[in-house]
Amino acid sequence: xxxxxxxxxxxxxxxxxxxxxxxxxxxxxxxxxxxxxxxxxxxxxxxxxxxxxxxxxxxxxxxxxxxxxxxxxxxxxxxxxxxxxxxxxxxxxxxxxxxxxxxxxxxxxxxxxxxxxxxxxxxxxxxxxxxxxxxxxxxxxxxxxxxxxxxxxxxxxxxxxxxxxxxxxxxxxxxxxxxxxxxxxxxxxxxxxxxxxxxxxxxxxxxxxxxxxxxxxxxxxxxxxxxxxxxxxxxxxxxxxxxxxxxxxxxxxxxxxxxx
Amino acid sequence: xxxxxxxxxxxxxxxxxxxxxxxxxxxxxxxxxxxxxxxxxxxxxxxxxxxxxxxxxxxxxxxxxx
Numbered sequence: 375x376x377x378x379x380x381x382x383x384x385x386x387x388x389x390x391x392x393x394x395x396x397x398x399x400x401x402x403x404x405x406x407x408x409x410x411x412x413x414x415x416x417x418x419x420x421x422x423x424x425x426x427x428x429x430x431x432x433x434x435x436x437x438x439x440x441x442x443x444x445x446x447x448x449x450x451x452x453x454x455x456x457x458x459x460x461x462x463x464x465x466x467x468x469x470x471x472x473x474x475x476x477x478x479x480x481x482x483x484x485x486x487x488x489x490x491x492x493x494x495x496x497x498x499x500x501x502x503x504x505x506x507x508x509x510x511x512x513x514x515x516x517x518x519x520x521x522x523x524x525x526x527x528x529x530x531x532x533x534x535x536x537x538x539x540x541x542x543x544x545x546x547x548x549x550x551x552x553x554x555x556x557x558x559x560x561x562x563x564x565x566x567x568x569x570x571x572x573x574x575x576x577x578x579x580x581x582x583x584x585x586x587x588x589x590x591x592x593x594x595x596x597x598x599x600x601x602x603x604x605x606x607x608x609x610x611x612x613x614x615x616x617x618x619x620x621x622x623x624x625x626x627x628x629x630x631x632x633x634x
Numbered sequence: 635x636x637x638x639x640x641x642x643x644x645x646x647x648x649x650x651x652x653x654x655x656x657x658x659x660x661x662x663x664x665x666x667x668x669x670x671x672x673x674x675x676x677x678x679x680x681x682x683x684x685x686x687x688x689x690x691x692x693x694x695x696x697x698x699x700x
Contacts, residue, residue, distance in 0.1 A: 392700030417699025581700030
């Protein structure tokens, strides 16, 4: 599979996965391994001052093997997202951020106005910004013009497992984008990931589809294969869709029909 | 003196620095980031950033997320 390049950095996997919601850290570690991912997302949260016994996430992620991408999940304002991005940079010594500014608690859809503002500020501060947005081609263009290193349109609401709700928009976004297009959120099963890649997406980002599957490690492997299949199919150049049949076997030399 | 630490009141000796605070909490400075009054403090400034009465301090680290 051809390599993914974001902001000049190469990745061999086109599957990016999260670190949240796994039943245990051990399962998360095995799922990461099965997925073949080389970038994983993390959240930035308060240290539990009173209870220091909890295991540390980073004990289960080999930072030499996986590139850590901090997110700004649960930020509802540009200011909070900017602060969180700056904190994430300081923890991880990486200037990359998956930028989220949430506009609605129920759908977790982005507040695009605030997202654009935060993107501009963080790009100016030297961040590599990967903004989580919706499937609006105009918004994706604005984010790219604001300096985003990739655009990340959602397939469906985070954790919904509904798959790619607006495939035509994803296709349009890819058509016009000069930066990578990463479908982020809403994937439910392997065929959703394959579909996203067949639409031309450069990568797929997911968390819940793997972490909450009955067998996360098996699903991680399925997603790895799904993304590869989708990318290969996209690059292979599919046949056009036709309304009627076109036979695959020749019409000459068919044996005579039996009559009477 | 009293400050707000991760959203809760916290008492510490006047003149304490970020380094002192992290040591008191038994937190490895390399695994966290610290914000003082909405400004991120760079790790190499922890030892010479004093904490003042009423300061709002956030100490964060990476956790699982999507």
